Amino acid sequence: MxxxxxxxLPLPRMMHDQFIDFPTPRNLNYLWTFGGILTFCLxxxxxxxxxxxxxxxxxxxxxxxxxxxxxxxxxxxxxIQAMHAVGASMFFIAVYIHIFRGLYYGSYRxxxxxxxxxxxxxxxxxxxxxxxxxALPWGQMSFWGVTVITNLFSSLDQVIPGLGTAIxxxxxxxxxxxxxxxxxFFSLHYLLPFVIFGLVILHIWALHxxxxxxxxxIEIKTKSDSLPMYPxxxxxxxxxxxxxxxxxxxxxxxxxDYLGHPDNFTEANPLVTPPxxxxxxxxxxxxxxxxxIPDKLGGVIAxxxxxxxxxxxxxxxxxxxRSAKYRPIYKWFFWLFLIxxxxxxxxxxxxxxxxxxxxxxxxxxxxxxxxLIVMPIVSSIETPTKTPRSITEAVLGExxxxxxxxxxxxxxxxAPEHR
Amino acid sequence: MTADVEDPNRRxxxxxxxxxxxxxxxxxxxxxxxxQMNPDAGAQALASTEIDISPVAEGQAITVMWRGKPVFxxxxxxxxxxxxxxxxxxxxADPIDRNDNNPGQPATDENRTIAGHEQWLVMVGICxxxxxxxKGQALSDSKGDYGGWFCPCHGSHYDTAGRIRKGxxxxxxxxxxxxxxSDTKIRIG
Numbered sequence: 001m002x003x004x005x006x007x008x009l010p011l012p013r014m015m016h017d018q019f020i021d022f023p024t025p026r027n028l029n030y031l032w033t034f035g036g037i038l039t040f041c042l043x044x045x046x047x048x049x050x051x052x053x054x055x056x057x058x059x060x061x062x063x064x065x066x067x068x069x070x071x072x073x074x075x076x077x078x079x080i081q082a083m084h085a086v087g088a089s090m091f092f093i094a095v096y097i098h099i100f101r102g103l104y105y106g107s108y109r110x111x112x113x114x115x116x117x118x119x120x121x122x123x124x125x126x127x128x129x130x131x132x133x134x135a136l137p138w139g140q141m142s143f144w145g146v147t148v149i150t151n152l153f154s155s156l157d158q159v160i161p162g163l164g165t166a167i168x169x170x171x172x173x174x175x176x177x178x179x180x181x182x183x184x185f186f187s188l189h190y191l192l193p194f195v196i197f198g199l200v201i202l203h204i205w206a207l208h209x210x211x212x213x214x215x216x217x218i219e220i221k222t223k224s225d226s227l228p229m230y231p232x233x234x235x236x237x238x239x240x241x242x243x244x245x246x247x248x249x250x251x252x253x254x255x256x257d258y259l260g261h262p263d264n265f266t267e268a269n270p271l272v273t274p275p276x277x278x279x280x281x282x283x284x285x286x287x288x289x290x291x292x293i294p295d296k297l298g299g300v301i302a303x304x305x306x307x308x309x310x311x312x313x314x315x316x317x318x319x320x321x322r323s324a325k326y327r328p329i330y331k332w333f334f335w336l337f338l339i340x341x342x343x344x345x346x347x348x349x350x351x352x353x354x355x356x357x358x359x360x361x362x363x364x365x366x367x368x369x370x371x372l373i374v375m376p377i378v379s380s381i382e383t384p385t386k387t388p389r390s391i392t393e394a395v396l397g398e399x400x401x402x403x404x405x406x407x408x409x410x411x412x413x414x415a416p417e418h419r
Numbered sequence: 420m421t422a423d424v425e426d427p428n429r430r431x432x433x434x435x436x437x438x439x440x441x442x443x444x445x446x447x448x449x450x451x452x453x454x455q456m457n458p459d460a461g462a463q464a465l466a467s468t469e470i471d472i473s474p475v476a477e478g479q480a481i482t483v484m485w486r487g488k489p490v491f492x493x494x495x496x497x498x499x500x501x502x503x504x505x506x507x508x509x510x511x512a513d514p515i516d517r518n519d520n521n522p523g524q525p526a527t528d529e530n531r532t533i534a535g536h537e538q539w540l541v542m543v544g545i546c547x548x549x550x551x552x553x554k555g556q557a558l559s560d561s562k563g564d565y566g567g568w569f570c571p572c573h574g575s576h577y578d579t580a581g582r583i584r585k586g587x588x589x590x591x592x593x594x595x596x597x598x599x600x601s602d603t604k605i606r607i608g
């Protein structure tokens with residue numbers, strides 16, 4: 001049967017080669033399970049989203065009430081709505097871990113530049129999707145979040161007078177955020193996940209051309225460096241996914257609204273602005289960067305640049321080794337960068353005044369300095385520590401690795417790891 | 420006929436003309452797909468509204484909707500007008516009047532009101548920073564450091580002529596096109 005198919009459309013062959021026999025580095029740790037977790041998140045969001053669209057009314061008059069209808073009346077609507085709302089947060093938790101893993105182990109380095117840049121595009125598409133999805137409940141935070149973020153484009157008035165206003169009115173379909181805006185956001189919110197799905201296929205394709213990076217940052221050289229994806233990597237992915245799903249389910253079942261904002265339980269009112277507008281937690285670091293710059297256009301440029309800069313790091317990092325594990329100086333800057341991002345997230349949730357603005361500026365400065373100054377300079381002057389000669393040596397130690405050289409039977413490569 | 424077909428110049432003309440026709444045709448289809456997102460005639464038709472301002476006593480303010488946006492109408496006190504008039508234009512963050520009735524003039528109090536009706540200040544009540552609604556309409560609201568309006572989102576202070584004095588907003592509050600139909604009735608838009 002598989003042979004019959006393979007002669008006509010070699011799909012079973014491809015699945016077997018790419019997801020069963022595919023050689024994966026034998027030393028992958030649990031941080032490498034987040035690719036599979038993210039695929040799960042995307043599928044979960046699409047499935048729950050399609051179901052919610054069957055019950056949701058994308059109009060200014062009905063949207064807010066239809067959320068109540070979904071949560072109270074629709075059979076299991078409370079569960080499916082919570083899975084979708086919590087799922088967005090879970091998606092971002094997983095994607096941030098995935099991105100920082102790539103940063104630490106140098107997964108963006110040659111030959112994985114295209115793979116990494118596709119990831120940046122996926123991240124951007126996720127942000128757009130999440131932003132438009134947050135508009136749909138049509139609560140106060142939905143409405144004013146859309147107002148503030150779409151108004152970012154009005155800063156272009158500072159470049160060409162009238163251009164920014166024209167763009168904002170074009171996005172709104174009116175002179176203010178209205179039901180017209182809600183309707184088009186709903187349409188695009190339904191579309192973009194499928195764009196993400198397409199980008200994810202390209203991302204996985206690029207991954208399977210270059211092969212996976214691993215904690216040593218050394219390529220697979222001999223057969224003993226790798227294990228077939230099934231059952232080894234798949235089993236590890238399954239363990240990681242189960243742990244993640246426990247956290248996911250705990251939020252869905254016990255804290256479904258914990259990650260949201262109480263103001264969003266008040267219906268959108270174009271005449272009253274909530275006293276303290278904050279975006280969802282996953283946008284807070286970028287919101288802090290936006291507000292740290294005292295100039296309106298400058299803040300918008302800095303916010304977009306903070307994401308765009310990620311696409312250039314394959315060329316900003318010039319270290320001879322990939323993994324920060326063997327980079328005694330850069331390692332500390334990596335943790336400083338992580339702390340800066342967390343601090344920006346905290347500062348983004350605070351009002352833009354006094355000491356909060358001061359620290360937001362300091363950490364924004366470091367955010368950009370990390371990529372533009374620290375990365376090129378440290379990678380040029382630092383002497384990396386000794387890297388193992390192979391992945392096998394990193395796992396088994398020098399002596400046993402010598403015995404497990406190229407050409408050993410596959411059974412030997414599957415021996416239990418010695419730690 | 421065979422000679423015509425083999426004429427290379429004639430073939431080039433056909434290819435270029437056909438490609439250009441297809442390219443222009445395709446390109447001209449882009450505009451309908453872009454323009455469908457712009458405000459339609461129905462939204463533009465709501466662009467005019469008449470308001471009776473006789474119930475608004477001195478010191479009070481009302482908010483009305485125009486084009487889906489709040490419009491602030493404040494009946495200013497003599498002290499508020501005095502404070503606005505005393506401020507020199509050189510002290511202002513935005514020296515342009517931002518008045519659709521009188522565009523591009525210096526942002527004096529005279530240029531932001533209509534002569535003979537200086538007590539009435541009519542403005543689009545949307546912060547020029549990122550579009551929040553400033554506080555200052557209700558008597559109990561915080562009116563900011565300059566006695567006008569205060570935007571709680573990112574801390575912009577406007578004075579009693581709706582001019583930006585402090586904070587991140589780049590422009591004075593916009594004054595919509597409006598006329599006095601009588602002493603107690605205005606038409607916005």
